[in-house]
Amino acid sequence: MTNKTMTDQRLQGVAANAGRVMEPCTLVLFGASGDLTQRMVMPAIFRLARRGVLSPEFHLIGYARTRMTDDEFRARMRKAVMREPREGDEQAWTDFAARLSYLPAQYDGDDLQGYAELAHRFEQLDRGTGAGARRLFYLATPPELFSPIMKHLSDAKLAGQAHHPATGGWARFVIEKPFGHDLASARALNADIARSFNENDIYRIDHFLGKEIVQNLFALRFANVIFEPLWNRNYIDHVQITAAETLGMEGRGGYYETAGAIRDMVQNHLLQLCALVAIEPPAEWNSRAVRDEKVKVLRAIRRIHPGKVKHDAVRGQYAAGSINGKRVPGYRKEEKVATDSQTETYTALKLHIDNVRWAGVPFYLRSGKRLAKHETEIVVEFKPAPHTPWMPGGTVGKGVRPNLLVVKVSPEEGIFIRVEAKQPGQGMQLQSINLDYCLSDERGATESPSAYEHLLLDSMRGDPTFFARADEVESAWEIVEPVIKKWGSEKSPDFPNYTAGSAGPASADELLARDGRRWYDSTDQAD
Numbered sequence: 001m002t003n004k005t006m007t008d009q010r011l012q013g014v015a016a017n018a019g020r021v022m023e024p025c026t027l028v029l030f031g032a033s034g035d036l037t038q039r040m041v042m043p044a045i046f047r048l049a050r051r052g053v054l055s056p057e058f059h060l061i062g063y064a065r066t067r068m069t070d071d072e073f074r075a076r077m078r079k080a081v082m083r084e085p086r087e088g089d090e091q092a093w094t095d096f097a098a099r100l101s102y103l104p105a106q107y108d109g110d111d112l113q114g115y116a117e118l119a120h121r122f123e124q125l126d127r128g129t130g131a132g133a134r135r136l137f138y139l140a141t142p143p144e145l146f147s148p149i150m151k152h153l154s155d156a157k158l159a160g161q162a163h164h165p166a167t168g169g170w171a172r173f174v175i176e177k178p179f180g181h182d183l184a185s186a187r188a189l190n191a192d193i194a195r196s197f198n199e200n201d202i203y204r205i206d207h208f209l210g211k212e213i214v215q216n217l218f219a220l221r222f223a224n225v226i227f228e229p230l231w232n233r234n235y236i237d238h239v240q241i242t243a244a245e246t247l248g249m250e251g252r253g254g255y256y257e258t259a260g261a262i263r264d265m266v267q268n269h270l271l272q273l274c275a276l277v278a279i280e281p282p283a284e285w286n287s288r289a290v291r292d293e294k295v296k297v298l299r300a301i302r303r304i305h306p307g308k309v310k311h312d313a314v315r316g317q318y319a320a321g322s323i324n325g326k327r328v329p330g331y332r333k334e335e336k337v338a339t340d341s342q343t344e345t346y347t348a349l350k351l352h353i354d355n356v357r358w359a360g361v362p363f364y365l366r367s368g369k370r371l372a373k374h375e376t377e378i379v380v381e382f383k384p385a386p387h388t389p390w391m392p393g394g395t396v397g398k399g400v401r402p403n404l405l406v407v408k409v410s411p412e413e414g415i416f417i418r419v420e421a422k423q424p425g426q427g428m429q430l431q432s433i434n435l436d437y438c439l440s441d442e443r444g445a446t447e448s449p450s451a452y453e454h455l456l457l458d459s460m461r462g463d464p465t466f467f468a469r470a471d472e473v474e475s476a477w478e479i480v481e482p483v484i485k486k487w488g489s490e491k492s493p494d495f496p497n498y499t500a501g502s503a504g505p506a507s508a509d510e511l512l513a514r515d516g517r518r519w520y521d522s523t524d525q526a527d
């Protein structure tokens with residue numbers, strides 16, 4: 001089977017799973033002049049349109065302050081989606097472009113004409129489809145605009161009143177990260193939203209949850225009898241979750257100064273992965289049951305006592321170095337970054353999940369910028385084999401490595417299991433081999449935007465299973481809050497403490513070394 005056929009089948013599978021071509025709907029994309037729109041959202045929507053998954057009555061209204069005509073907006077979007085043109089794209093684009101329009105307007109402030117104009121456009125579109133108002137509002141703006149936009153939509157009766165089950169109408173909101181800056185602001189944002197809208201209509205997006213391989217964790221664990229009985233403290237030694245990036249700030253230093261690695265990656269993506277690795281089997285397959293179980297895991301994660309932050313949490317900041325042979329500046333020399341910045345570009349945490357399944361099994365999480373490799377993965381290390389009869393005394397000795405299950409999340413998606421096998425020939429010499437499943441079936445196909453495609457479809461179908469619920473987000477903030485507070489109150493005298501292009505700060509290695517462990521790296525993989 002060719003790569004293209006596989007990808008087509010996979011994407012048709014996405015639609016088939018959805019059960020049908022989507023019902024007519026209008027997507028309003030706030031922040032339509034921005035980076036995320038062009039890199040992720042629009043390419044994902046176009047791919048859905050290309051595959052015939054969207055209704056012919058799907059319409060998209062781009063909303064932002066930048067002055068552009070409909071045609072200028074279309075030209076900009078065309079450039080964004082045609083970065084990798086494919087066969088047949090020109091015709092598909094022409095059909096798709098006819099369904100795009102643009103509305104230059106303010107999000108907030110005194111001039112709220114934009115919302116009145118939106119109402120007018122909805123009226124025209126609803127009349128055209130005759131199918132009741134179905135509206136998806138995608139908030140791809142800076143986070144300080146999330147609350148005001150939702151309030152104005154509510155005040156202008158553009159969302160809530162669409163909820164007429166008799167006409168099949170609905171209004172849903174996809175909200176980008178970051179969801180809050182800390183626990184208090186996340187709670188305030190949730191409270192603002194709850195004043196006007198129903199939680200079931202809120203889709204807090206975390207694109208890691210849209211990845212095939214991440215959703216596969218459920219299948220891996222609960223559809224395979226060889227894993228589920230082992231998936232607990234009796235057989236698992238520890239879990240490592242890594243999100244390593246080679247990129248630096250890429251012009252986003254201003255945002256990153258207010259965030260840092262713990263807010264940018266750990267509070268959302270890594271804790272979501274952690275919850276899915278540790279989750280109990282949901283009693284039913286629906287968004288409530290799945291998210292209830294995720295929340296239980298997050299609540300069971302032991303809060304790090306301020307006195308233990310130094311012991312269980314590591315922070316780092318990169319100095320100048322080289323990535324792939326190219327010199328790169330240190331964090332403090334990046335654009336819009338303070339020369340004495342205390343922002344961490346690397347975080348590692350040791351977490352404990354205080355429940356029956358995971359008692360005594362540490363979960364080590366780490367994420368950093370400007371590291372040697374771009375790699376996101378989950379490593380589950382099993383306990384050593386209890387007895388190897390051919391070894392002196394039958395004990396586990398040198399050369400017997402514990403089994404590993406590695407879920408590769410990015411840039412490739414796949415799973416491999418490292419097992420021990422006999423080397424061919426005389427005697428009982430062992431070698432490690434990988435049982436390997438690679439999901440990456442074509443260059444770039446498994447990288448975003450496919451995660452965005454999954455999630456956009458889910459939001460159109462009304463399935464929030466793979467989106468974060470209000471209580472999940474707050475629980476995740478509760479976990480990182482003590483660390484953020486401690487770091488906010490104490491300077492890190494050793495910053496910068498790792499070189500760009502390295503594996504991160506030495507203190508992160510010490511975090512595991514103290515427990516007699518070390519971070520997994522590709523040399524641990526079988527040849």
Ligand SMILES: NC(=O)c1ccc[n+]([C@@H]2O[C@H](COP(=O)([O-])OP(=O)(O)OC[C@H]3O[C@@H](n4cnc5c(N)ncnc54)[C@H](OP(=O)(O)O)[C@@H]3O)[C@@H](O)[C@H]2O)c1
Pocket residue numbers: 031032033034035036037064065066139140141142143145176177178
């Ligand atoms: N870019 C990414 O890779 C990425 C990844 C994950 C999450 N996100 C999140 O997605 C959202 C959008 O990200 P983005 O990178 O597309 O952001 P962006 O390009 O900075 O902003 C999106 C649009 O919002 C408007 N805007 C920017 N700053 C504003 C301000 N101070 N006041 C009012 N409007 C402003 C601009 O449009 P107008 O001036 O035309 O109105 C801009 O084109 C953010 O919440 C971000 O955190 C982004």
